[in-house]
Amino acid sequence: xxxxxxxxxxxxxxxxxxxxxxxxxxxxxxxxxxxxxxxxxxxxxxxxxxxxxxxxxxxxxxxxxxxxxxxxxxxxxxxxxxxxxxxxxxxxxxxxxxxxxxxxxxxxxxxxxxxxxxxxxxxxxxxxxxxxxxxxxxxxxxxxxxxxxxxxxxxxxxxxxxxxxxxxxxxxxxxxxxxxxxxxxxxxxxxxxxxxxxxxxxxxxxxxxxxxxxxxxxxxxxxxxxxxxxxxxxxxxxxxxxxxxxxxxxxxxxxxxxxxxxxxxxxxxxxxxxxxxxxxxxxxxxxxxxxxxxxxxxxxxxxxxxxxxxxxxxxxxxxxxxxxxxxxxxxxxxxxxxxxxxxxxxxxxxxxxxxxxxxxxxxxxxxxxxxxxxxxxxxxxxxxxxxxxxxxxxxxxxxxxxxxxxxxxxxxxxxxxxxxxxxxxxxxxxxxxxxxxxxxxxxxxxxxxxxxxxxxxxxxxxxxxxxxxxxxxxxxxxxxxxxxxxxxxxxxxxxxxxxxxx
Numbered sequence: 001x002x003x004x005x006x007x008x009x010x011x012x013x014x015x016x017x018x019x020x021x022x023x024x025x026x027x028x029x030x031x032x033x034x035x036x037x038x039x040x041x042x043x044x045x046x047x048x049x050x051x052x053x054x055x056x057x058x059x060x061x062x063x064x065x066x067x068x069x070x071x072x073x074x075x076x077x078x079x080x081x082x083x084x085x086x087x088x089x090x091x092x093x094x095x096x097x098x099x100x101x102x103x104x105x106x107x108x109x110x111x112x113x114x115x116x117x118x119x120x121x122x123x124x125x126x127x128x129x130x131x132x133x134x135x136x137x138x139x140x141x142x143x144x145x146x147x148x149x150x151x152x153x154x155x156x157x158x159x160x161x162x163x164x165x166x167x168x169x170x171x172x173x174x175x176x177x178x179x180x181x182x183x184x185x186x187x188x189x190x191x192x193x194x195x196x197x198x199x200x201x202x203x204x205x206x207x208x209x210x211x212x213x214x215x216x217x218x219x220x221x222x223x224x225x226x227x228x229x230x231x232x233x234x235x236x237x238x239x240x241x242x243x244x245x246x247x248x249x250x251x252x253x254x255x256x257x258x259x260x261x262x263x264x265x266x267x268x269x270x271x272x273x274x275x276x277x278x279x280x281x282x283x284x285x286x287x288x289x290x291x292x293x294x295x296x297x298x299x300x301x302x303x304x305x306x307x308x309x310x311x312x313x314x315x316x317x318x319x320x321x322x323x324x325x326x327x328x329x330x331x332x333x334x335x336x337x338x339x340x341x342x343x344x345x346x347x348x349x350x351x352x353x354x355x356x357x358x359x360x361x362x363x364x365x366x367x368x369x370x371x372x373x374x375x376x377x378x379x380x381x382x383x384x385x386x387x388x389x390x391x392x393x394x395x396x397x398x399x400x401x402x403x404x405x406x407x408x409x410x411x412x413x414x415x416x417x418x419x420x421x422x423x424x425x426x427x428x429x430x431x432x433x434x435x436x437x438x439x440x441x442x443x444x445x446x447x448x449x450x451x452x453x454x455x456x457x458x459x460x461x462x463x464x465x466x467x468x469x470x471x472x473x474x475x476x477x478x479x480x481x482x483x484x485x486x487x488x489x490x491x492x493x494x495x496x497x498x499x500x501x502x
Contacts, residue, residue: 040189058105063167065103107173114163133179210238226253263445278335369408389417397421420457
């Protein structure tokens with residue numbers, strides 16, 4: 001088991017962070033493209049209005065030019081012929097010739113009506129206004145802008161109206177001109193949008209690269225890699241964030257080290273207190289129970305013809321034996337009897353055998369490696385973890401099998417406990433029980449890690465403890481523990497035992 005392997009949850013979190021960065025990049029690029037689309041839409045609307053205004057201006061110019069030319073030619077006709085009668089209609093004799101097209105802008109139709117004569121219409125450049133527009137654009141243009149307004153001018157000769165000129169933009173030509181301009185603008189804008197999108201993707205991606213790096217470092221800090229740091233970034237907004245993240249990492253590393261040292265001290269004091277309590281219970285309470293049992297046996301032997309006294313003495317003996325058994329179990333829990341004398345492997349074998357005699361499930365122990373060189377604090381923690389796991393498996397479930405697996409290498413010790421008594425790993429997150437919390441704190445205080453996962457129909461608890469971090473810091477003194485006083489003095493107990501023996 002490598003100490004550098006990331007948990008599955010961490011890998012998933014890093015993948016999700018990568019997806020978040022990608023979605024952020026895509027979101028920003030889409031926002032840029034949306035702004036470009038709005039700008040293009042606004043520019044298109046402005047251009048359409050300008051084209052319409054230009055078409056109207058061309059219609060006005062065409063009408064004014066036709067009127068001016070008609071007046072000039074009419075006066076010329078009057079001058080040469082000296083008549084202002086019906087011959088004035090010949091003032092524009094080449095109306096339908098190519099000569100008149102010089103005065104009409106492309107896409108416009110001009111209708112000339114001399115007084116008393118039929119209207120003559122001439123159109124210019126209808127086929128040169130551009131290719132046909134799509135049907136949807138034609139319908140949209142007609143609904144939004146309608147047809148061009150005609151421009152009417154009067155021909156004044158001798159201070160009277162001799163005729164009228166009406167210039168009207170051709171609807172088809174007008175739509176084709178607008179579509180040609182829109183197509184050019186939209187095509188240019190699309191090409192620019194593609195270029196801007198690519199450049200924005202590159203620029204935003206480069207800009208967000210420090211953010212992704214900082215996010216990955218924060219994820220590593222979240223999952224316990226307190227040595228993770230953000231490398232030095234270029235001056236800007238992210239370098240101050242990176243400095244704050246690194247300061248956070250330093251603070252977490254320092255506070256975690258202090259917490260681990262304090263937790264190690266607390267567990268050391270706890271074990272010292274347990275040993276002292278076990279010693280006092282054995283020396284004081286154990287002797288009292290022994291004396292009580294001996295006294296009850298003496299009373300039972302001397303009861304004679306007192307059956308009631310004989311039964312009471314037997315009850316006292318029976319209760320004393322039960323209390324002695326409870327005391328032995330409490331002493332075994334407080335101070336493992338085989339751990340210091342025979343080592344971790346033998347102590348765990350005795351522990352599993354004890355549970356096998358007491359409970360119905362099948363308890364199995366598999367040991368891989370030599371545990372004789374495991375340091376005392378690590379061995380004690382492993383024993384306590386297995387002890388707590390067995391207790392929780394029986395107390396909180398109904399397993400039929402409980403498997404304990406131990407392994408040791410030059411760097412670490414690992415413990416795996418599996419049971420089929422039900423349970424979901426998510427239900428153990430944030431639980432208030434002291435057992436799992438104590439196991440986690442004990443493992444983390446020694447620099448290890450504890451994982452709770454799923455097994456077949458049950459739970460799987462895995463603890464990995466490095467061997468190189470077992471030495472406690474001796475700079476903090478451990479206060480002397482007070483000696484517990486029993487209710488019965490040792491001398492008094494000895495006197496009772498001597499009297500019973502006599």
